[in-house]
Amino acid sequence: MESDSSMDDDEAIALSLTGDLSAYEVLVTRYSALAHRTATMLGAGDEAEDVVQEAFVKAFRHLSSFRRDSPFRPWLLRIVANETHNLTRSRGRRSDLTARLGATAAVTSPDDPEGAAVATDRRARLLRAVRALPERERQAVVCRYFLQLSEAETAQVLDWPLGTVKSSTHRGLARLREEVGRDLG
Incomplete structure (x- = not known):
């Protein structure tokens, strides 16, 4: 071989x-x-x-x-x-998606403990918001942005039409913008 x-x-x-x-x-x-x-x-x-x-x-x-x-x-x-x-x-x-993602997420510089705390808090809020999304939107957002799959690959992975991937991703991102923007604003 x-x-x-x-x-x-x-x-x-x-x-x-x-x-x-x-x-x-x-x-x-x-x-x-x-x-x-x-x-x-x-x-x-x-x-x-x-x-x-x-x-x-x-x-x-x-x-x-x-x-x-x-x-x-x-x-x-x-x-x-x-x-x-x-x-x-x-x-x-x-x-518990949050615990898993939090354990694997990148940590900021140890020289900036305040920045690390803020980044950890923001990441936790984002992950809670992702976890709270409706199932289809969560799956689309996870595949597209956490796994970095293309729309076509996401459609193939989830066995959905391409249009469903696009609309579910769009709706999920809109909900996240609204939720995370409200939390962090």
Whole structure:
């Protein structure tokens, strides 16, 4: 097998389809952190690791149905999103998005404790506002701005029409501007 860093997704998928588990491991390694962030931000919380593991197992099982002319990342993230949705629906509650995002958010300079406190407070307010958004708007905003997916990738991940992504993102951002502006104003 080639070096992991030089193997692109298409090559790893082709080799995985022949039963090469080392090639699939390249994909798992490449996308695990992103898949975990996605599951966490979409509501899996402490169960994100389980969601990601199940998503990779399902992706491997259904790799033969993957359209080779499409990018792998959004296809995988759609599986992660579906698994997360199944989890949150079955447990009937949202996980604590704020705690997870707060733990992974960047911290300002230790030389500026006042600035760090203000930034932490603003970040906490923003995350509370994101968490309070209606489900569809929250999913759209998380995919677009926290995961930095394009509108097309977000549509693919969430299995929504592109127009729904655009309108849900727009409504979510408008609510956030109103809420965060009121809190911080």
